[in-house]
Amino acid sequence: RGRPERKRRLMVALADITARRHNDRSHLARWVTVGLAAALAGVSVASLFVGATGLSPLALIGDFLAGRPLDLRARVVIVAIRLPRLTLGLLVGAALAVSGVVMQGLFRNPLADPGLVGVSAGAGLGAIMAIVLGGLLPPAIGAATGYALVPVAAFVGGWLSVIALYMVATRGGHTSVATMLLAGIALAALVGALSGILIYLADDAQLRTLTFWGLGSLAGATWGKVLAAAPLMLIGIFGAPFLARGLNGLALGEAAARHMGVDVQKLKRLAILLVAAAVGAAVAVSGGIGFVGIVVPHLLRLSTGPDHRYLLINSALLGAVILVLADMIARVVVAPAELPIGIVMAIIGGPFF
Numbered sequence: 639r640g641r642p643e644r645k646r647r648l649m650v651a652l653a654d655i656t657a658r659r660h661n662d663r664s665h666l667a668r669w670v671t672v673g674l675a676a677a678l679a680g681v682s683v684a685s686l687f688v689g690a691t692g693l694s695p696l697a698l699i700g701d702f703l704a705g706r707p708l709d710l711r712a713r714v715v716i717v718a719i720r721l722p723r724l725t726l727g728l729l730v731g732a733a734l735a736v737s738g739v740v741m742q743g744l745f746r747n748p749l750a751d752p753g754l755v756g757v758s759a760g761a762g763l764g765a766i767m768a769i770v771l772g773g774l775l776p777p778a779i780g781a782a783t784g785y786a787l788v789p790v791a792a793f794v795g796g797w798l799s800v801i802a803l804y805m806v807a808t809r810g811g812h813t814s815v816a817t818m819l820l821a822g823i824a825l826a827a828l829v830g831a832l833s834g835i836l837i838y839l840a841d842d843a844q845l846r847t848l849t850f851w852g853l854g855s856l857a858g859a860t861w862g863k864v865l866a867a868a869p870l871m872l873i874g875i876f877g878a879p880f881l882a883r884g885l886n887g888l889a890l891g892e893a894a895a896r897h898m899g900v901d902v903q904k905l906k907r908l909a910i911l912l913v914a915a916a917v918g919a920a921v922a923v924s925g926g927i928g929f930v931g932i933v934v935p936h937l938l939r940l941s942t943g944p945d946h947r948y949l950l951i952n953s954a955l956l957g958a959v960i961l962v963l964a965d966m967i968a969r970v971v972v973a974p975a976e977l978p979i980g981i982v983m984a985i986i987g988g989p990f991f
Contacts, residue, residue: 663941667948670941674955678728681962685724686716688966689973723859726867727965728958730856730924733871733916735957736878738931739950743885744909745815751931752917754822755910756799759829761921762852763836764795769847770836788851789863789922793870796918799825804910813906854927854980856965867919874916875954881909882946889944927980929987930957936991 737752745754752758768791775787803825807818837848884905887895892902920927934957938949961979964986968977 663943664945664948667942667945667952670938670952671948671955674952674959677959678955678962681959681966682724682728685727685962685966686720689715689720689969718861719859722861722864723856723965724962725864726859726923727856727962729864729868729871729875730920730927731930731957731959731961732875732954733920733957734927734930734961735934735953736875736950737913737917739935739946739953740878740881740885740909740913741931742935743881743888743946744906745819746889747819748936749932752913753826754819755913755917756803756822756825756829757796757914757917758921758926759822759826760799761792761796761918762926763799763829763833764791764793765789765851765922765925766833766836766848767791767795769851770840770844789866792922793918796921797914799829800910800914800918804907812903813910815906818910850978851925852980853978854925854983855968855976855978856924857976859923863923867923870915870919874912877908877912878954879947879950881905881912882950885909885946925978925980927961927983929983929991930961933987933991934960 734752738750741750741752741754742748744750765788768788772787803818803821804813806821807814837845840848884895884900884902887898887900888902888905890898895902895905934953935949938952938956942948942952961983964979964982968979968982971977971982
């Protein structure tokens with residue numbers, strides 16, 4: 639009975655030594671959290687006034703201080719268009735960045751991103767099916783679902799992909815991360831083939847819709863979309879920090895993590911479910927937006943270290959800041975038209991990464 643306890647204490651001591659190597663950056667990480675929170679507040683306010691329809695912040699502040707109500711144009715632009723778009727951008731950016739951190743910690747692979755668990759591929763297939771085959775649905779169903787058909791289909795496709803991968807990778811109550819990685823690659827190939835068939839059958843209007851959905855955008859943000867997707871993304875964003883201790887232990891290997899008292903199987907299951915919920919909802923409402931889940935965690939690891947207690951929180955803040963900034967650029971660079979945000983992220987994220 640004493641030997642396992644000594645072994646456990648040894649592993650805890652080893653983890654403490656590893657943590658002390660990066661402990662000199664914990665103070666920096668806390669200051670980075672404060673700085674990112676301030677930056678997030680700044681870009682959020684700026685986002686409300688940037689766009690093809692120019693609004694003067696000084697004039698609006700003057701009206702507010704004078705007790706004058708907002709005119710109809712300002713109310714429509716800010717409350718009905720830009721505020722739901724800003725909210726969706728904050729949630730999607732934080733969800734993608736946090737999911738990237740969780741996947742990299744779970745797979746212990748710096749190139750891992752949420753696409754490895756099949757969420758993005760499955761969501762893409764669901765969206766393509768809704769766009770190409772949606773016209774075959776009975777008129778009553780089509781009228782009832784309306785604009786929500788594509789997001790709902792994307793979310794269901796992402797979740798079904800994750801369930802399929804989890805069943806393939808789990809044997810005897812143990813989930814193999816390596817098997818899940820390989821199965822995810824195979825699933826992406828299969829889903830790509832099915833998507834190709836549907837794209838081949840699509841007409842010109844459907845092809846245009848598919849192209850713009852795949853490039854990603856927040857242009858269609860409404861309060862209805864925000865309310866539908868926010869709970870799932872918030873579950874992933876606020877649930878991930880509770881996995882920080884387990885992910886820190888998993889960095890030493892599964893055996894070491896078990897000796898430290900981490901329930902590795904439970905950690906894998908929770909991590910996959912949180913990522914599936916957050917990314918499935920994010921992809922469903924914003925389309926394909928890349929690089930957030932890879933660039934943000936790497937940038938923060940370089941500056942503040944790999945401790946997930948700080949990395950997860952800071953990634954949520956920085957992911958939200960980057961996506962809102964990219965959305966602002968997408969709105970003004972070719973105004974009054976608008977670039978898909980996926981293009982902006984690729985132009986910025988590719989060379990930077």
